[in-house]
Amino acid sequence: MSTSPNPRTPISSTPILRTVLVWSGTVTAILAVVGAIVGFLVAGTTGLWSALAGVLVAAVFLGITGASILIANRWFGDPLYVPIFFGVVMGGWILKFVVFIVILLVLRGQPWIEPTVFFVAAVVSVLASLAVDVVVMVRMRVPHVSDVALPTDPDAGDKRGDEPGAS
Numbered sequence: 001m002s003t004s005p006n007p008r009t010p011i012s013s014t015p016i017l018r019t020v021l022v023w024s025g026t027v028t029a030i031l032a033v034v035g036a037i038v039g040f041l042v043a044g045t046t047g048l049w050s051a052l053a054g055v056l057v058a059a060v061f062l063g064i065t066g067a068s069i070l071i072a073n074r075w076f077g078d079p080l081y082v083p084i085f086f087g088v089v090m091g092g093w094i095l096k097f098v099v100f101i102v103i104l105l106v107l108r109g110q111p112w113i114e115p116t117v118f119f120v121a122a123v124v125s126v127l128a129s130l131a132v133d134v135v136v137m138v139r140m141r142v143p144h145v146s147d148v149a150l151p152t153d154p155d156a157g158d159k160r161g162d163e164p165g166a167s
Contacts, residue, residue, distance in 0.1 A: 054121025
């Protein structure tokens, strides 16, 4: 009997993450349009670009997590799956952290960035992404096994007749 999982068996997180990425892309496009309009109305052209930058930065960083897990899942069934998985996911996290700091340092003094509009657009994008995650997780139907006979303790036996006072 093989102890490694069947490489053809799909991982239950793969369809969930794909759905999250598709829905997040759609929500990001909607937020980009709405953010650009609101940003333009609030702060003119500077607000428009700030909102677009905030939505884009949030979308890229939130997408990296799902994409890195999907990439790591390609090694499912490999004996080194667990270290590869955590290496890819942690590598994605470190990449996000470094790039996020660099982007903030680069955008910090730009004349075309309105900090408040950028901040609000990024926060709204993150909250929308979290809402997408919750909705997808609640609506997805992940298959599970319920009719499996689990091994029992052969030494335990049926103790109903062995109890004191049992007739």
